[in-house]
Amino acid sequence: LHRSQLQQLDWLVGDWVDEGDDSIIVFSCQAVDNGNFLLRKFTIQVAGQEAMSGTQRIGWDPLTGKLRAWIFDSEGAYSEGLWHQAGDNWVLKSTGVTADGQTASSTSIYTFVNEHTMTWQSVDHEIAGVQQPDSEVVTITVTNTNRPPVLAAIGAKSVSENQLLSFRISGSDPDGNIPALNAVGTPPGATFVDSLNGAGSLSWTPTLDQSGSY
Numbered sequence: 001l002h003r004s005q006l007q008q009l010d011w012l013v014g015d016w017v018d019e020g021d022d023s024i025i026v027f028s029c030q031a032v033d034n035g036n037f038l039l040r041k042f043t044i045q046v047a048g049q050e051a052m053s054g055t056q057r058i059g060w061d062p063l064t065g066k067l068r069a070w071i072f073d074s075e076g077a078y079s080e081g082l083w084h085q086a087g088d089n090w091v092l093k094s095t096g097v098t099a100d101g102q103t104a105s106s107t108s109i110y111t112f113v114n115e116h117t118m119t120w121q122s123v124d125h126e127i128a129g130v131q132q133p134d135s136e137v138v139t140i141t142v143t144n145t146n147r148p149p150v151l152a153a154i155g156a157k158s159v160s161e162n163q164l165l166s167f168r169i170s171g172s173d174p175d176g177n178i179p180a181l182n183a184v185g186t187p188p189g190a191t192f193v194d195s196l197n198g199a200g201s202l203s204w205t206p207t208l209d210q211s212g213s214y
Contacts, residue, residue, distance in 0.1 A: 149179040
């Protein structure tokens with residue numbers, strides 16, 4: 001249940017960046033703990049130096065039936081809130097405490113544009129009951145979504161008993177990495193060798209008692 005509910009926020013997964021005139025905000029998001037939580041890590045850089053960092057853990061709250069977030073930053077502030085969908089937007093309403101002990105609350109609005117782009121805006125931000133200006137709408141772009149590798153079509157193979165069957169298998173990674181290949185569920189006696197270049201070879205000489213479909 002937890003994992004399936006969390007899949008609503010799968011579009012957050014990846015490495016994202018917002019490059020402004022004076023600062024750079026980078027955050028990464030990945031599934032952790034058997035997919036039951038999303039862990040977001042963020043850093044804010046000003047003039048090439050890290051000004052702040054923090055984490056946000058997102059999970060399904062079975063008590064409220066909503067997605068809950070817990071946020072901590074490197075200055076000592078903390079907050080928690082609930083995610084909900086509002087039309088094309090995902091909204092995080094959070095309350096917490098600043099590093100110097102003042103109460104704080106805000107609403108973050110995230111809009112998924114496409115698999116490479118989202119927007120973010122902070123509104124209704126208050127510190128110690130004093131209203132703060134809304135932020136600009138910030139466009140955030142993905143730098144790495146860690147897309148799954150793709151296996152080239154293999155097709156059906158046939159061979160006579162006591163004859164060698166050998167063929168090549170290849171795969172590719174949309175992110176430019178070399179995929180590691182292995183074979184699972186091969187018939188007894190078959191061998192698979194990964195060439196470590198995105199391709200591999202499977203070889204098998206079936207015995208007289210190994211006729212059938214595999």
